[in-house]
Structure formats: structure tokens, C-alpha cells
Amino acid sequence: MTHIRIRGARQNNLKNLTVSIPKHQLTVVTGRSGSGKSSLVFSTVAAESERLLNETYSSYIQHQLTQYDKPDVDQIENLPVAMVINQKRLGGNSRSTVGTISDIYASVRLLWSRIGEPFVGYSDVFSFNNPNGMCETCQGLGYVEDIDLNELLDYEKSLNEGAINFPSFKPDSWRGKRYRYSGLFDNDKKLKDYTEDEMHTFLYTEPTTLKNPPSNWPRTAKFEGLIHRFRRSFLINDNFEKKRFLKDVQRVVTTHQCPTCKGQRLNAKVLSCKINGMNIAEFTALTIEETLPFLKAIRSEKAAFIIKPLLKQLEALNYIGLNYLTLGRETTTLSGGESQRIKLIRHLNSPLTDLVYIIDEPSVGLHPEDIEKINQIMLNIRDKGNSVIIVEHDPDVIKIADHIIDIGPGAGKNGGEVTFEGTYPALLSSSTDTGKALTRCHQLKPNVSSDYDHWFKLENITRNNLHNVSVQLPKQALSVLTGVAGSGKSSLIKAGFEHRRDTIFIDQKPVHASQRSNLLTYMDVFDDVRTFFSKATGLKKSMFSYNSEGACLNCNGKGVLKTELAFMPDFSQVCEVCGGTRYKQEVLEAKVDGNSIADILALTVEEAIDLFKNEETILSRLKALQSTGLYYMTLGQSLDTLSGGEIQRVKLSRYLTEKVTQKIFVFDEPTTGLHEDDIPILQARFEQLIAEGNTVILIEHNLTMMTQADWIVDVGPGAGTKGGHILYSGPPNALLDVPESVTAKHLARYIKPTE
Missing domain, CATH: 3.40.50.300 (P-loop containing nucleotide triphosphate hydrolases)
Structure with missing residues (x-):
């Protein structure tokens, strides 16, 4: 045992x-x-x-x-x-914070309800998710959303011409027809020519049954003003459609601080309750390390049993390096x-x-x-x-x-x-x-220069814990930003480069893809593979798609069958007809050099390179994947099974095939998930990008990658309020002489290992 x-x-x-x-x-x-x-x-x-x-x-x-x-x-x-x-990621939504997800906020609410003055109610009223406690204007969100009509509408067009500038409201879509088929408007009249009453009807009518609707109007449908329908469809509900049209929603919807509660989420009565002059929202806006002295200064016997375990939780978060977070930080923003x-x-x-x-x-x-x-x-x-x-x-x-x-x-x-x-x-x-x-013994990159002809100058940057910070980074070089988590590295780079069109951010966020998307579809060569099979076998190209004519009829191209049982868990099993390959039998029988399309999708990148040696486009994409260390992945691997580091390397592979130049590539911890022996493979790709005229900037903690930098910027010395300063900017060797840098301490240990 x-x-x-x-x-x-x-x-x-x-x-x-x-x-x-x-x-x-x-x-x-x-x-x-x-x-x-x-x-x-x-x-x-x-x-x-x-x-x-x-x-x-x-x-x-x-x-x-x-x-x-x-x-x-x-x-x-x-x-x-x-x-x-x-x-x-912890996920959640705007109502989920560090305080709520860790259960710390429950103790904080209890504390204010017990000793806060004046007494305003029990602990539940201190919740911004409770109707009795939340700010009525923003419903406890801390912000309000408005619809920018100049983005949503094209006043130079009529309804027939697509005046509603949003993908799901196109003239022939079912939502678009709710306005064109209502009989309330001249569908050829430009919006700029609408009367005040017509515009009010178009935008603000509450859901209502039409008295004499045209024959093509759905029998049970109600007419609803565009603002009401858009708000209900894309603002109130955090649904699939909102995610699907996220870019357009962000274009149309403006967000700003709630004018009533000033972002504090709670109503005025709850906010009037204070401990030592501070209300509960002001407390949750403190960093973790700032909450500790505040709590220790409270002198109250009846609150001691609440404060003791609360301090223990906060001190643990502080110790583990999360001292820069606030209890009010939304969980959706956490890495x-x-x-x-x-x-x-x-x-x-x-x-x-x-x-x-x-x-x-x-x-x-x-x-x-x-x-x-x-x-x-x-x-x-x-x-x-x-x-x-x-x-x-x-x-x-x-x-x-x-x-x-x-x-x-x-x-x-x-x-x-x-x-x-x-x-x-x-x-x-x-x-x-x-x-x-x-x-292995590690050394800093030899022959590093400090004399560059061209620079990116980041000047007077103020964001989060950065206050009027300036630094410059060399062009066409490998710059590595270091510093403890929360020191300000990401804030510095985002503020300096996010508005530049020549910047490509390659992060670890999942690519938006379904289970039916695979490595070949993301690399944009699945179509070429199907063409290859079609020419070689004589079958239609669409037969080699498991999303189209070639799909197994039994499982509809999914490879598995899911049986829903009443009061029992769903039961999944491999499709017995196609054996999990997703294809019809006649497609599986069509082979090239003994391989069916399903056999190809089961090959690793490394194995497929030899098979497609005469197919230039496919070969170049496969070699790009191999060059970033993804040689072991299978061609048919679903994108939703990839780790964060693998996603990042797949994204890089796509850019390597496009031969981009004069771009700024920003990577957020690209060594994630990499064995030490695989790091040189990635390093070679960065050198390739630089040789082609690009600049590479890494936000990185890995010591091996630091040793390969042309330029290092160390941000710190600590996290949150203890960070936000440029401790060093220059060639890596001189960083070792900066006594307040914890990066220098660990880098020195790494290149001079103890005997």
C-alpha cells in the first residue's frame, strides 16, 4: 500500500x-x-x-x-x-473576483457586517451580487455599457442596403428581416432621412405585437426596437453569439465606469459603512500586501475570530508571490x-x-x-x-x-x-x-553588442504599476524582459507596442476552433491534402472531408457516438462503422502509397514530411511545425487538445511560412511546456526571424532563454507597488552587477553552477 x-x-x-x-x-x-x-x-x-x-x-x-x-x-x-x-484559467465572468473565487470575500463581508459603522445589514448586503447591496445603476458590475450608434448604424444606407452595421443583422438574416418585414419603415429610405418618430420607433420600441403586419411577418413574433434587441442579445447575456461576434461587439459597445458608484459596485448605503475610515470596496481595491497592515491595526475582540483566519489566507497569497493582486481583481484577467x-x-x-x-x-x-x-x-x-x-x-x-x-x-x-x-x-x-x-554548463551569449543603429523608444509610460517609465529596445535583435510576476513587464510591452500595426503578439490563448478543427486546418493545408488525394484517387475532393460528403453516416464525421441516457451520464463510444476514423468506407479504401486519408491524419508531422516531399505547399507548412519542435504532433490532432505552449508554437509556425519581415514579434513565456533540450529549437526560430529583418521581444522567466538574449530589460525589484521600475536595460553581462535585481542573483547562479 x-x-x-x-x-x-x-x-x-x-x-x-x-x-x-x-x-x-x-x-x-x-x-x-x-x-x-x-x-x-x-x-x-x-x-x-x-x-x-x-x-x-x-x-x-x-x-x-x-x-x-x-x-x-x-x-x-x-x-x-x-x-x-x-x-x-479560473474563468468566471465580471461578477467573479479574486476575493469571491478564493472565498476570502465572504470573511471580509462578515467583518464589515460585525464591526463596520454605521450598521447597514448582515454580511449578504455587502455582496455586489445581491440585489439589496448592489448599485442599481450598474447592477453590481462597476461599469456601464453603451451602444455607439455611429458604429452600429450606417446613416448613409437604407435597411435594404444594410444600414445595420453588424454581421447578424444583415438584410437577409432573420434579425435583419425583423425590421425589413415589419411594414413600419420605407426599406429604401436612408437612415439619415428618417423623421424623429421613425428613428425612435426603429431604435427604442418596447417588444410589441404588430396590429396589421405584412404577410411575410412571422405570426407569433413581436417587433422590438434595435437597441432593446441588441442589448438583450449581446450585452445582458454572456452567450455563444456574443463570443462569436466578439470583435464587432467590442467595436459597437463602449464601456465606462459607473457614474453612480464610481466602479465600487455597491450602493451608497452599503458604502457608508466603514472600518477605520475605509469602506469594503476601498479595502478590496488594496493590493494583498496592503490589506495586511490594515487588518493588523484593527482592535476589536469580537472580530478577532474573523481576522485571524483571514490574515492566514492573505499572508499565504502574499508569500506565494500574488501580493500585487487585489481582492477586487476580476478572475477573467488572471493568467x-x-x-x-x-x-x-x-x-x-x-x-x-x-x-x-x-x-x-x-x-x-x-x-x-x-x-x-x-x-x-x-x-x-x-x-x-x-x-x-x-x-x-x-x-x-x-x-x-x-x-x-x-x-x-x-x-x-x-x-x-x-x-x-x-x-x-x-x-x-x-x-x-x-x-x-x-x-549542462550555461554561458551568456558571446559577442553581444550594445551598439545598435535603430531603436524602439518607449517613453513616459504610465500603466498599472508603471509611472512615467521610459526604456529603449534595439531593432532586429532578441530582447528579453525579466522580473518577478507582477513587476510590470507585460504592462510595459503592451503599452509600448499594442497600437503599432507592425506588432504581432503570439500568446498562449486558445485559437477559436471547434473539435472539427485540426493541425492541418489551422496551418491552412487540409484543402491541399484533400486535393492531393483527389488527384491521386479520382474521388471528389469533398469526399476527403469529414465535415462534408466523406463523413461517416453513422457518426456524422465525429468518430464517436454519444448516447444520452435519462438520469445517467452521457455514454460515448468509438463509432463501430468507421472505427473512429470519421470517414465513409469508400473513402477509407481510396489509398495513396498504401495510406488512406485517415492514415495520413494519424501520422506525426515528422512522418508526414517524407510522404509529402513533392508537395511544396504542404511540405513547407509541415517543416515549419517541425522547426518549432512540434514534430511529434499528429496531423489530425484536434486543436482543443493543445497545451498553451503548443498553441503558441503552432501560431509561430503559421507565421514562419509567411516569410514576414520588418515586424515586431512579442512572445509571452514561449518556453512554457518545453524541455530544456527543446529550447534551442525555439531559439533557432527566433534567430531566423531576426535574420529575416524582424525584431523579437520575449517576456520570460526561463534562465536558459535569458542567457541567449542580445538585450535584457529587468523590471522590479518586486511585484505590484514594489515593482514598476527599470532596474537594468542593456547587454546581459552587466545585469549581474545590479545588486537589487533578483534576476541577477539567479542568473549568476545559473551560469556559475556550484560544484
């Missing part, structure tokens, strides 16, 4: 893997990107634990939970209940790394033990200075009597492990095997890629 034993794991690329993970220890699973780490830890161990736990609930409850398929594994023994702490650390703190305070905590790359978004702190948090979780399994590449996290499992030796079909099991010292002396990478 001392180990979690996994026998015969074959999930994804795992090769009948058998391994034991010690309980009540901290185990780090390492290996190259795409080697099978996540397949073992998340798709096998975590998925099976969560599946078995779900089965203990009633059918009704099971129906509400995420459904997990049984992983492809022979046996797992001694499996505890799993707590998965991933990097998914994946920030979200993950908030989840970690919630578990640290949990009384539950004997769980297995599964943590996905906790180093993401963290400076080496902060990694030391998060390491301590994870060790504390272990010491409470839990097992901890971490998927990680960062050397500073790997070295705290009690036990290490290395998966490899390569990626994709070349991975899926256990190449090492043991302690950290044993890993260092092993012949694995991970062991070699951890013992």
Missing part, C-alpha cells in the same frame, strides 16, 4: 508502461515535450481516480459531473482520490499561472489528507525567486500526509523531488517509455536527455 502501482498503461503513446509512484512523497515526472508525461499522469492516473470517484455518486449527480472514459490501462492499485491543480497558485493556496488550507495532488507545471509564469516559495507550498502539502505528483520541466522544481520518473526517450511515437526512475542525484548521473540537460 506504499505505492500507486500502474500496470500496462497504453493511453495515447504509452507503450504498455508499468511504473510505481511512492505515496506520501513528492514525485516529479519529466521528459521531452510530447513524451507521454501527461498521458501517464493526467490521462491515466487522474482520469481513473476521478472516474471511479464519480461512480460512487447517484445517477443524478453523475449526470452533472465531467465524464471520464476508462483509460487504456490493465490495472491501477492503491489509487487515492486525486486533486488536479491545472493551469486552466493560468496566477489561477493555479490561487487553487494551490485553497488546498494548502484544506483539512483533507491522504489525497494525491496532481499539479501541472507549477513553475509556469513564475520567476526563479517565486519558484522557491511555490516549492515550499508543495512540500507543505506533502507533509500534511498527501502524495504529490508534478509534471514539470523546470530544474528548480525537479531538484526538490523525493522521486523522479523520466518518460521518453523522444516525443510522440518515439516516447512513451520509462527511461529513468529514482532520486535527483541519480538522475544527474544518468544518460537521459533530462539528466544531461540538468548538468
Whole structure:
């Protein structure tokens, strides 16, 4: 019972893997990107634990939970209940804040209701989500939205000509017809010629039944003014359509601070209640580190039992490097790394033990200075009597492990095997890629110049914690911005470059794609692959699309069948007709060099390069993917299965095929998810972009990438109010002489490893 034993794991690329993970220890699973780490830890161990736990609930409850398929594994023994702490953003909406998501705001509300003066009610009235507490003007949002009629309407056009300047209100759309078919307007009359009454009817009529509508008007429909319909469809509801037309919604809708509550979300009565001269909204606008002295200064015996645990929670957030956040910060603005650390703190305070905590790359978004702190948090979780399994590449996290499992030796079909099991010292002396990478000596990039002919000058920037900051970055060079999380790096670059048309921001946000989108569709060559098959086999091109004529009739090209059962979870199974390939049998029988279209989609990028060696367009896109280290991904891989780092590298691959020049490429932590041995692959792409006349700017914490910089800008010294200053700007070597820079401290350690 001392180990979690996994026998015969074959999930994804795992090769009948058998391994034991010690309980009540901290185990780090390492290996190259795409080697099978996540397949073992998340798709096998975590998925099976969560599946078995779900089965203990009633059918009704099971129906509400995420459904997990049984992983492809022979046996797992001694499996505890799993707590998965991933990097998914906390999400939520405008009503979800750091305070509400962490449950800290509940304690804050209780505090104000107990000792705030004057007494205005119990804790629920201090909630901006409660009708009794929220500001009536903005409904507790803190902002109001207005519709810019000059953007929504083209006054030079008539309804027939498309006067409503919004995609879903085009003349022939069902929404457009609600105005053209109403019989209330001259459809050929330009809006600029409307009378005041006509314009009022057009824009502001409350939903009403038409008295004598034309014959083409829907029988049960009501006429509704454009402002009411647009507000209901795109402002009040956070629905699929709003996301679908987000760019147009942002063009038409203006947002500004609520004039009544001045952004504080609550009504005047609630805001009148204060503790030591501060109302609850002013308190949640303080940074985490600013809340601590305020709470410690409160002298009240009846509030002591509230303040003590509240301080404990806030001090944990402060310690873990989130001191710059405010309790009022909307969760939608948090990064994946920030979200993950908030989840970690919630578990640290949990009384539950004997769980297995599964943590996905906790180093993401963290400076080496902060990694030391998060390491301590994870060790504390272990010491409470839990097992901890971490998927990680960062050397500073790997070295705290009690036990290490290395998966490899390569990626994709070349991975899926256990190449090492043991302690950290044993890993260092092993012949694995991970062991070699951890013992490699690092040096700063040689022959770096400080004499550049052309510069980008960022002058007098004031944003967030930056106040009148100026700095310059060399053109056609690799600049790396460093500093602890929250120091002001991203704010500096966004303020300096977001309005420039020649800037390309390549972040880790998911591409907007459905399950039917794959690697080839994003790289814009699936059409070429279908043409290739059509010419070679004589079948119509549309037959090679699983979204069109070629789709298996049984599963409609999805590859799986989902059965909805009353009061039971949905049941999914691979389509028995097409075997999960998505295609009709006649399409699968049409082969080129022995490969069907489904066989091609199952190939890795590396394998497909040889097959398409004579197809110039396809070959160039595949080589671009290979050049960013994505050689292990399959051509048919759904885009919604990619990690943040993989998404970023796919986006880069697309630009590499376009041969852009004179552009500014800004990358936000491009080493996310990369093994140390894969970083040189990415570095070579940056050098390629620079050689083609572009400028590359990285916001980065990875020490290996810092050693390859032409220019370093260090922002700090701390986070939030303790940051926002340029500590250093210049060639990397002189950064080591800046005593107040924590980056310098860790970089010096990295290039001069201790014996």
C-alpha cells in the first residue's frame, strides 16, 4: 500500500508502461515535450481516480459531473482520490473576483457586517451580487455599457442596403428581416432621412405585437426596437453569439465606469459603512500586501475570530508571490499561472489528507525567486500526509523531488517509455536527455553588442504599476524582459507596442476552433491534402472531408457516438462503422502509397514530411511545425487538445511560412511546456526571424532563454507597488552587477553552477 502501482498503461503513446509512484512523497515526472508525461499522469492516473470517484455518486449527480472514459490501462492499485491543480484559467465572468473565487470575500463581508459603522445589514448586503447591496445603476458590475450608434448604424444606407452595421443583422438574416418585414419603415429610405418618430420607433420600441403586419411577418413574433434587441442579445447575456461576434461587439459597445458608484459596485448605503475610515470596496481595491497592515491595526475582540483566519489566507497569497493582486481583481484577467497558485493556496488550507495532488507545471509564469516559495507550498502539502505528483520541466522544481520518473526517450511515437526512475542525484548521473540537460554548463551569449543603429523608444509610460517609465529596445535583435510576476513587464510591452500595426503578439490563448478543427486546418493545408488525394484517387475532393460528403453516416464525421441516457451520464463510444476514423468506407479504401486519408491524419508531422516531399505547399507548412519542435504532433490532432505552449508554437509556425519581415514579434513565456533540450529549437526560430529583418521581444522567466538574449530589460525589484521600475536595460553581462535585481542573483547562479 506504499505505492500507486500502474500496470500496462497504453493511453495515447504509452507503450504498455508499468511504473510505481511512492505515496506520501513528492514525485516529479519529466521528459521531452510530447513524451507521454501527461498521458501517464493526467490521462491515466487522474482520469481513473476521478472516474471511479464519480461512480460512487447517484445517477443524478453523475449526470452533472465531467465524464471520464476508462483509460487504456490493465490495472491501477492503491489509487487515492486525486486533486488536479491545472493551469486552466479560473474563468468566471465580471461578477467573479479574486476575493469571491478564493472565498476570502465572504470573511471580509462578515467583518464589515460585525464591526463596520454605521450598521447597514448582515454580511449578504455587502455582496455586489445581491440585489439589496448592489448599485442599481450598474447592477453590481462597476461599469456601464453603451451602444455607439455611429458604429452600429450606417446613416448613409437604407435597411435594404444594410444600414445595420453588424454581421447578424444583415438584410437577409432573420434579425435583419425583423425590421425589413415589419411594414413600419420605407426599406429604401436612408437612415439619415428618417423623421424623429421613425428613428425612435426603429431604435427604442418596447417588444410589441404588430396590429396589421405584412404577410411575410412571422405570426407569433413581436417587433422590438434595435437597441432593446441588441442589448438583450449581446450585452445582458454572456452567450455563444456574443463570443462569436466578439470583435464587432467590442467595436459597437463602449464601456465606462459607473457614474453612480464610481466602479465600487455597491450602493451608497452599503458604502457608508466603514472600518477605520475605509469602506469594503476601498479595502478590496488594496493590493494583498496592503490589506495586511490594515487588518493588523484593527482592535476589536469580537472580530478577532474573523481576522485571524483571514490574515492566514492573505499572508499565504502574499508569500506565494500574488501580493500585487487585489481582492477586487476580476478572475477573467488572471493568467493560468496566477489561477493555479490561487487553487494551490485553497488546498494548502484544506483539512483533507491522504489525497494525491496532481499539479501541472507549477513553475509556469513564475520567476526563479517565486519558484522557491511555490516549492515550499508543495512540500507543505506533502507533509500534511498527501502524495504529490508534478509534471514539470523546470530544474528548480525537479531538484526538490523525493522521486523522479523520466518518460521518453523522444516525443510522440518515439516516447512513451520509462527511461529513468529514482532520486535527483541519480538522475544527474544518468544518460537521459533530462539528466544531461540538468548538468549542462550555461554561458551568456558571446559577442553581444550594445551598439545598435535603430531603436524602439518607449517613453513616459504610465500603466498599472508603471509611472512615467521610459526604456529603449534595439531593432532586429532578441530582447528579453525579466522580473518577478507582477513587476510590470507585460504592462510595459503592451503599452509600448499594442497600437503599432507592425506588432504581432503570439500568446498562449486558445485559437477559436471547434473539435472539427485540426493541425492541418489551422496551418491552412487540409484543402491541399484533400486535393492531393483527389488527384491521386479520382474521388471528389469533398469526399476527403469529414465535415462534408466523406463523413461517416453513422457518426456524422465525429468518430464517436454519444448516447444520452435519462438520469445517467452521457455514454460515448468509438463509432463501430468507421472505427473512429470519421470517414465513409469508400473513402477509407481510396489509398495513396498504401495510406488512406485517415492514415495520413494519424501520422506525426515528422512522418508526414517524407510522404509529402513533392508537395511544396504542404511540405513547407509541415517543416515549419517541425522547426518549432512540434514534430511529434499528429496531423489530425484536434486543436482543443493543445497545451498553451503548443498553441503558441503552432501560431509561430503559421507565421514562419509567411516569410514576414520588418515586424515586431512579442512572445509571452514561449518556453512554457518545453524541455530544456527543446529550447534551442525555439531559439533557432527566433534567430531566423531576426535574420529575416524582424525584431523579437520575449517576456520570460526561463534562465536558459535569458542567457541567449542580445538585450535584457529587468523590471522590479518586486511585484505590484514594489515593482514598476527599470532596474537594468542593456547587454546581459552587466545585469549581474545590479545588486537589487533578483534576476541577477539567479542568473549568476545559473551560469556559475556550484560544484
